[in-house]
Amino acid sequence: MKVQIITFLFDMVSFLKFTVKNVWRNRRRTMITMAGICVGTVTMILLQSYVNTIDIGLKAEAVQKQYGHLQIAAKGYFDADENSPDHMMSAKVVNKIVSQALSLDSVDFVNTRVHLTGIIGTQKTSTVFSAIAGIPQAEGVMAPTIIKGKLLAENDPTGILIGEAMAKKLGVDTGDSLIAFVSTGGSQEAIAVTVRGIYDALMPEMEKVIIYMPVNSAWDLMLDKKVHRILLFLNDPEKLNQTIGTMKDYIRKNEFNVEVRDWSTLAVFLKQIVGMFQGMIMVIGLIVFIVIIFNIQNTMHMAIHERFREIGAMRAMGSSRFEIVKVFIAEGFCIGLFGAILGIAFALIFIPWVNSMHFHLPPGPGQDKPTPVVFTPTNVILLNSLLVNLFTAFIASISPAIKGAKIRIYDALRYV
């Protein structure tokens, strides 16, 4: 068995040697073909790496700034798609769940969030707001970039964060006082708040509406200590499923009318954005795939055309049709392999350079900041590009190889 394996390996090396020599016969043509494959590979790697950057960025953003790793809310809240007071958890339930969550090693910290809408303004002007109220310490982690002032603090229960666009609209700055009105249970409640910090978000529309406030302020406005969502942040994302299981067990045991969702099921937009980019990659990939197929097919057809007599001689000397097919598929495969390796090498040289240049794309729809162009290749992306190219080369070589094998020996030997 060992001898057979060694024989097979030596035979393969020998076969590969002949394949490489055959591929190298027409160097210029082979180089042009490989250059085409190389460009295709680099394109695919760049696109996938860019989408990967977006995916990583959005995931991190989604977990850290919006969802936490997992959330707990009253049953029906997640599907209701609105922050109704009907879907809030009582303070008693919230306290028990938070205590349980904090007792787990996998949980780093917890935030409780309340959502309110109302009107906020000065004596001169006002605007609608949507408030995200949370535990100041946790909101410190989740908060967007503060461009002026400070984050929320425990010792500043009336301090709020507003967006740059809202600050401009209301004509206020850090330290200025505002009045927030909220309609709760048929009555109007109002509290005085102070602008503690001004944040900057990617989208100005968000800056105009969203304000951040301590959960205590929200409770003061609501006259109740209910909570919409409990957000759990893990110290190790790998322990997500284990933590979900533990929390679900606890909730079931205590018969709380709440449900647990992980961030990926909540971040529907993320799936849509990544899905959209992946769709674009698929289309571009398909075009690249077709170009590479035609490229290799053309090369192989020309190689076969040039080697009619040789094919005839090989067949006359006892090579079967399958063996001829094997030779040409191996040659196409070889071109694909070298082209892909060259492409991967170029991409690995090119990507760090592009990343270091800090290129930016113009702001997208609804955004006011240019998007940085950063490529994050992974081993999976590189391997994927290699395999797609090899598969493409294989597919592209089949038809010319079969054509070559079907030539009548007599005609092939007479071919001039």
Add this chain to the structure above:
Amino acid sequence: MNIIELQNVFKTFKPGKIPVTALEDISLQVSAGEFLIVAGASGSGKSTLLNLIGLIDEPTGGSVTLKGIKADYRKDKELTRLRKEYLGFIFQNFNLIPTLTVFENVEYPLLNVTRDVYTRRLLVEDALQNVGLQDFAKRYPNEISGGQQQRVSIARAFAKNPSIVLADEPTANLDSVTGKTILNLMEKMNSKKKVTFILASHDPEVLSMAHRQIVLKDGKIIKDSYYKKRKSLQEKKPARLK
């Protein structure tokens, strides 16, 4: 024992509207170890006959039997096996691969004969030794003379130890001195290895070497002569047996 048997073989080509008969009712038996020369003018059907014997073309009528196996042209695998096991070809224009060395040119067709690299190496070395090209193994075809290229072609045909070697005008592209060397080499192979040789040629030097000579004219055998003793390349007159 007949190693090759052709029975009432016809071959008609249709290059245009009018069919051309290349071979007409050819019946031929060739014994193992024979050195058969197929002679005839250009267009007499020599190459066609060789192609049919070599199983690289299909007759329009009749049958070709090789080592007792009747060729079935519907079974490509079977024809390939017969070619692989029993037949060696020497081409007029050598058909060497320019990017492979002499050694590799001989080894290349052996890839499909044996997977054992060591055995292949021995077969190639032996074949190159037989044609006296062991010192040229690493050279490329464009680095050797025409005669040496034809010797490589002979080594390639012999490397797999075929029972029958077919050579179509093997000396046509060579000068007379080199041609003689090649013929002597074939003669040596024939007597040493008892390989059956079938050569198509109208070169008088070649014709003088025959054990047996058939002459084709307009696709028909007009003469089939056996020689008691093979003439040397200097002796010209064949002694006719029948």
